[in-house]
Amino acid sequence: MSPIFKTKILWRIYVIWFFRRVLPLVSAQILIIAFALKIFAKKVFLGKVLENAAVAADSSYWEFLKYLAYAFFSAHILIQIIIILILALGTLLLRDAGRVIRTYINTIR
Amino acid sequence: MLMRILLPTIMDELNKQLPDEVVLKRAFKDPSYFNLLVDKYEAAFLRKALGIVKKQEEAEDIVQETFVKIYKYGHKFKKEAGIEFKSWAYKILMNTSFTHYQDLKKTAGNTEYLDPLLYEDKPSEKDLDLATINDAKAAVQAVITKMPEHLAKVLKLYYLEDMSYDSICKVEKIAITTLKMRLFRAKRLFQKISTEN
Numbered sequence: 001m002s003p004i005f006k007t008k009i010l011w012r013i014y015v016i017w018f019f020r021r022v023l024p025l026v027s028a029q030i031l032i033i034a035f036a037l038k039i040f041a042k043k044v045f046l047g048k049v050l051e052n053a054a055v056a057a058d059s060s061y062w063e064f065l066k067y068l069a070y071a072f073f074s075a076h077i078l079i080q081i082i083i084i085l086i087l088a089l090g091t092l093l094l095r096d097a098g099r100v101i102r103t104y105i106n107t108i109r
Numbered sequence: 110m111l112m113r114i115l116l117p118t119i120m121d122e123l124n125k126q127l128p129d130e131v132v133l134k135r136a137f138k139d140p141s142y143f144n145l146l147v148d149k150y151e152a153a154f155l156r157k158a159l160g161i162v163k164k165q166e167e168a169e170d171i172v173q174e175t176f177v178k179i180y181k182y183g184h185k186f187k188k189e190a191g192i193e194f195k196s197w198a199y200k201i202l203m204n205t206s207f208t209h210y211q212d213l214k215k216t217a218g219n220t221e222y223l224d225p226l227l228y229e230d231k232p233s234e235k236d237l238d239l240a241t242i243n244d245a246k247a248a249v250q251a252v253i254t255k256m257p258e259h260l261a262k263v264l265k266l267y268y269l270e271d272m273s274y275d276s277i278c279k280v281e282k283i284a285i286t287t288l289k290m291r292l293f294r295a296k297r298l299f300q301k302i303s304t305e306n
Contacts, residue, residue: 005169009147009176010140016180017140106141 007108014107018100026096033089036082043079129194133183140180147176154202161206162213171209175202192274252302260295267292 040046049071056067072080127135129146136142154175158168178201186197253261253269263281266272272280278288 005173006147006151009151009173010143012173012177013136013140013143013180016177017137021138103140106139107144109141 010108014104017103022096022100026093029089029093029096033086033093036086036089040079040082040086043076043082129198130186130188133179133186133194136180137183143176143180146179150198151176154198157199157202158206162210167209167213171202171206174209175205178205189273189275252299255302256295256298260291260298263288263291264295264299 052071053064053067057064072083075083127145129149132142132145136146151172154172155168158171158175159165162168162171175198179198182201186194188194253265256264263277266277266280267274274285274288278285281288283291
């Protein structure tokens with residue numbers, strides 16, 4: 001049987017899977033991240049944080065990490081939750097991106 | 110290193126032993142499992158489709174469409190007594206083939222692709238599978254009127270109204286084995302009448 005024929009079938013199956021299982025999930029994750037980033041940008045003056053981080057980074061990596069921890073723990077609880085949410089959803093998004101690539105390779109190999 | 114080479118082969122072999130419906134279920138989470146179903150059925154499907162439409166490209170389109178439908182509507186398939194995945198898949202293939210054939214007829218006018226032998230096919234051991242029965246609804250409807258009522262009714266319920274074995278058994282108040290026997294006899298009679306016409 002022609003491998004192109006099989007690939008055509010499997011490509012269509014992959015597209016259905018992507019639209020059914022991945023797209024809704026990824027869209028929801030992106031929406032939540034965008035919403036969280038919006039709140040984050042309203043509450044935190046990111047430019048200033050980065051400026052201070054650059055100053056801290058100049059002394060040593062340890063100082064930089066200490067600054068990040070200090071900035072995080074001294075932030076308002078809502079900001080802490082938002083940062084955690086963004087990091088968690090970002091990780092899930094990366095995992096899903098990996099899954100999409102891995103599944104593509106496994107399906108259409 | 111050796112494990113890296115051997116493990117996928119072993120896994121492939123193990124996966125090949127899984128029942129089709131389990132493979133389909135796994136394919137919903139990981140579409141690479143669908144490879145197994147394609148490998149298993151593509152040649153047989155293509156042969157069957159080629160028996161209906163006489164062109165390779167048309168047959169390939171039908172088979173492609175069939176696999177897509179199997180995946181799309183797979184969640185509706187529930188294994189019951191007398192209903193195997195294979196029969197369900199063949200039923201989809203036959204329906205798709207005839208729809209495709211009807212479309213071809215519409216676009217190509219009087220072009221005749223349908224193999225007349227299809228209706229004269231004697232049921233072999235392999236073809237006893239009820240789903241492989243010809244599903245051309247219009248032709249069935251014409252022949253069905255010439256059949257005894259009890260046989261015509263089961264044929265109508267199963268092939269024209271797409272009712273399940275269970276539902277027909279409940280409506281007709283008969284056992285599943287009786288239903289299978291009636292369908293078998295009805296199919297034989299159907300073939301006889303359609304070849305006489």
